[in-house]
Amino acid sequence: MxxxxxxxxxxxxxxxxxxxxxxxxxxxxxxxxxxxxxxxxxxxxxxxxxxxxxxxxxxxxxxxxxxxxxxxxxxxxxxxxxxxxxxxxxxxxxxxxxxxxxxxxxxxxxxxxxxxxxxxxxxxxxxxxxxxxxxxxxxxxxxxxxxxxxxxxxxxxxxxxxxxxxxGAPQAMFAAGLGDALSKGAEALACAQGQGLTMFMARPPRIATLIAATCHDTLLVHGAAAYDAAGSGQPTADFEFAVEAMILMAGLGFESGGLSVPHALTRGLSLLHGAAPMPHGHEVAYGLTVHHRLLGGRLPDDMVALYDHVGLPRSLRELTGRAVTTKQIEAVARAAMPVRHMLNFPRLLGLSDLVAAMTTIEAEAEASVSVS
Ligand SMILES: [Zn+2]
Missing domain, CATH: 3.40.50.1970 (Rossmann fold)
Structure with missing residues (x-):
């Protein structure tokens, strides 16, 4: 059964x-x-x-x-x-x-x-x-x-x-784990506020939403210093706190708290990769920027600082290493829309909402490339 x-x-x-x-x-x-x-x-x-x-x-x-x-x-x-x-x-x-x-x-x-x-x-x-x-x-x-x-x-x-x-594991893989875990607070909150279901096909209990929020808060405080220790073989106190957030809190947070736009987008983003798949955590990190844009804001400054410190992508250009076309953005959005996590959002999202948010982020990334 x-x-x-x-x-x-x-x-x-x-x-x-x-x-x-x-x-x-x-x-x-x-x-x-x-x-x-x-x-x-x-x-x-x-x-x-x-x-x-x-x-x-x-x-x-x-x-x-x-x-x-x-x-x-x-x-x-x-x-x-x-x-x-x-x-x-x-x-x-x-x-x-x-x-x-x-x-x-x-x-x-x-x-x-x-x-x-x-x-x-x-x-x-x-x-x-x-x-x-x-x-x-x-x-x-x-x-x-x-x-x-x-x-x-x-x-x-x-x-x-x-x-x-x-x-002792590679620092780059730790950064990917940070990307995957950082989104869990926003995703669980969106699930609680929306109409969708968790990974148990049920509604989230409050404790799961709180755990996901604590995961986010812990990583904002300890994530950068933990990243600096990653790869050294020497777990510091910051590293221990971050690992608990990335494995235990993120795991409980997504499973009982629910996923949202960032994880729905990973279904579509796999269409963009070439021979080597992009790290899941990088795809999720990009997806979180789209999530914030759909909520009507931008990635908060403290998050931007952490992204930049550990090298997480904030646009498709950064994720894939090249400029993407409108057609590619539409294909990614179309593949993400049927994923049930899309219902875990405070309002009902349409394809045009997703395309608009992704397009705006890319236009700003291109503008900053041409300025610098
Ligand atoms: Zn994930």
Whole structure:
């Protein structure tokens, strides 16, 4: 049964992971968390980060009396990825999936847990998105375009956030995570004020809107200093605060609080990318400028300062690296309009509203390019 069919717009639903654990060197303690859930696990990990984590996860599982299989994951997350992982695992019957990596490997682990009905521990190795806390996972088509958002019937049992590991990940990926998280306050507020539904296909409880607002406030205070520490391998206090906002608060905020224009626009923005997809967080960051324009204002000055500090795009020119045509703007807007998050706005938006907001932003960006 569709795990969302049990909810509807007459309800407020709040979902969360069973445990969220954040601290230094937690990779060495993953096994003790897994042992709470079962005696055997399968580590689904990004093939690129596997060398960084495999020995420590194995040692901690051995110490906790947990048997462990390892399934490296690379490439796209396609509709048949879960089936392939399932077949690779064969007759082995682990009780717990440990999903480790960036967004895709974590989603691959979720897909396997969904297919086999297993317990789930997520271990983000980069703070580039808020996938680790949520029940959602995203599938792509062979061209790299987002094709489907699927839902587990439950959120992860444990989210294990090792801040030393995250502080050693590339600074550019941290900036993308900031872009994805910064929009959650505005998106949840728009959902609460509009008529649409959250990721539970229900209305948002107030606590979710408040968490998203606190995510925004935390990142305005600590985001720039956290970015400066990113890549150093040394998590500072600012870094710890920002990571909690980017993974825990952003995750709870979007799932129970709802998404709006910035995430709806990501469906259309994938039409603009060339061979390499643009980081999701950059697309969302641009989408937030459109969101503010639709609300009748501009991105506030403190947000502009943070965008500029970490290198997030405020126009399509900055996002794609080149001028875009009116035709391209219309194509992006047309692809975004049917996304249900568009209903999460204080007023009903039409295609012409979206095109006008995007066109104005681009005209101002072009004007500032020709002045400088
Ligand atoms: Zn996102």
């Amino acid at each position: 569709d795990p969302l069919a049990i909810f509807d717009a007459s309800m407020q639903v709040f979902g969360a992971p069973g445990r969220y654990v954040q601290g230094r060197d937690l990779l060495d303690r993953v096994g003790s968390f897994v042992a709470q859930l079962g005696k055997s696990g399968v580590l689904v990990a990004d093939a690129q980060v596997l060398p960084l984590i495999e020995a420590r996860v194995k040692a901690s599982c051995r110490q906790a009396g947990v048997g462990l299989e390892v399934l490296p994951f690379s490439g796209q997350l396609l509709a048949d990825t879960a089936l392939q992982l399932d077949q690779t695992l064969g007759a082995q019957l682990p009780e717990v999936v440990i999903a480790a990596g960036g967004g895709r490997a974590i989603d691959a682990g979720k897909a396997l847990a969904d297919r086999r009905g297993l317990r789930l521990v997520t271990v983000p190795t980069v703070a580039s998105n808020d996938a680790p806390t949520s029940k959602n996972y995203v599938l792509y088509d062979e061209h790299g375009h987002l094709s489907e958002v699927r839902h587990l019937p439950y959120n992860p049992d444990f989210v294990v956030v090792d801040t030393v590991l995250l502080a």
